[in-house]
Amino acid sequence: MLKKIKTPFTEMMKIDYPIIAAPMFLVSNADIVVQASESGGIGTFPALNYRPIEKYVEALKEIKSRTKKPIGVNIIVNKSNARQNEDLKHALDNGVELFITSLGSPKEVIKEAHKNGAKVLCDVTNLEHALKVQDMGADGVIAVSSGAGGHAGPISPLVLIPWLKTRLQIPIVAAGGISHGSMMSAVLALGASGVSVGTRFIASYEAQVDEAYKEAIIKSTPEDIVMTTRVSGTPAAVINTPYVQKIGTDLPWAMKVLKDHKMTKKYMVPLIHLMGMKSLEEAASKPTWKTVWTAGQSVGLVEEILSVKEIYEKLITEYDESVKNLSSLGLD
Structure with missing residues (x-):
């Protein structure tokens, strides 16, 4: 396995591999977060996965007691989330190193996180929003493209990442359609410096979702x-x-x-x-006839349930093979 993959994102977060275990509503939990960070990437979870807020504080303390590596919290920053200020405060009090903001203005999160030396990545689906958050002081963006699970963007990653790269000075993390190491090498070639992987981790032993x-x-x-x-x-x-x-x-x-x-x-x-x-x-x-399961197009390359650690090892091995194969296609 590769010793390290060095990118602007891994340098910024002081991690070995540029792979975020994406914050997934109702799926991400303490076990996934801890194992992702311990595997050399960074585990994240939505603050709203834990309700009431006392359970969220317990989860933060548990995760921080189980790993000394960086972890991340996703905060919904629109008005429908009445908890956002409390969620941010508790995360900062517990030394969270990364925040991912979604569905609104990240201004307050950026301001408070930077006081603690924490970093902020903002979900974006286009250049206009990306430039806005860069001007606000965001440390990077998560380029959410077509193919993502949950709230996917409308633009192909083949276009979105190079487009953002033309005007941004901050790292770009690619999200949407990534469940294999070759996809990771592809988006890094396009100008991303990290990937956010969600769907692949639903089929993990650590995910406490219904087996169906x-x-x-x-x-x-x-x-x-x-x-x-x-x-x-x-x-x-x-x-x-x-x-x-x-x-x-x-x-x-x-x-x-x-x-x-x-x-x-x-x-x-x-x-x-x-x-x-x-x-x-x-x-x-739980089993229910009202079955609504979020997932991205990358389901096509998910063929077995593995541990989070095994998923990281598989992604990195595939990435290494893909880079080696590409290098053999260079101009003579």
Whole structure:
């Protein structure tokens, strides 16, 4: 196995490999985070995976007692998350080294994190947003492209990463469609300095989700992934289960009108988010006919359940083989 992969992102975070175990709603847990960081990458989790907030504080303390390596916390920074300030404070109090912000302005997180020497990566799907967060002082961006699980971006990583690279001075971490080391070498060649891997870690021994969810990850192909607005009002990638087929992938007409109307939007958006979180919670943790499982197109290359450590070793070995194969294709 490679001793280290040196990129601007690994240098910034003082880690061996530029692989983030992505923060996945209801999937990421203490075991995944600890094992990812201990494997030389960096484990992250959404603060909202732990409710009430006392459980979140317990999780932070447990993770920090089990690894001395850097870890990360994902904070939703829009108004529907009333906990965001508390989540940030507790993470900083417990020495969290990395924050990943989603769905809103990261200004406050950047300001507070930098006081502690922590780094902030911001989810972006286009250049306009990336330039905004760079101007705010973000330490890097996570380029969320088409193919990602959950809230995927609309642009191919083949275009998004080089496009961001033309104007950004901060590291770019690629997210979407990465479950094999050759994909990692491809995005690094495009200008990324790290990868955020989510779907692959759902099919891990450490993931405490229903076994049927893991089996669905292994058996699904990229063609089984569909985009739906039913979960949160924002397009999200899910496995096309019979339940998803039954309810359809668009919001009901009345909800869509209320969501889009400026007078009712501020009430409707948090309500849709809450309803979506409840349905995801049921589907991930127990057998239910309301099966909504988030996943990305990279399911196509997930063929077995492995430990987090084994997934890291596999990704790095595949990456090494891919780089060696590419070097043999150089110009004579």
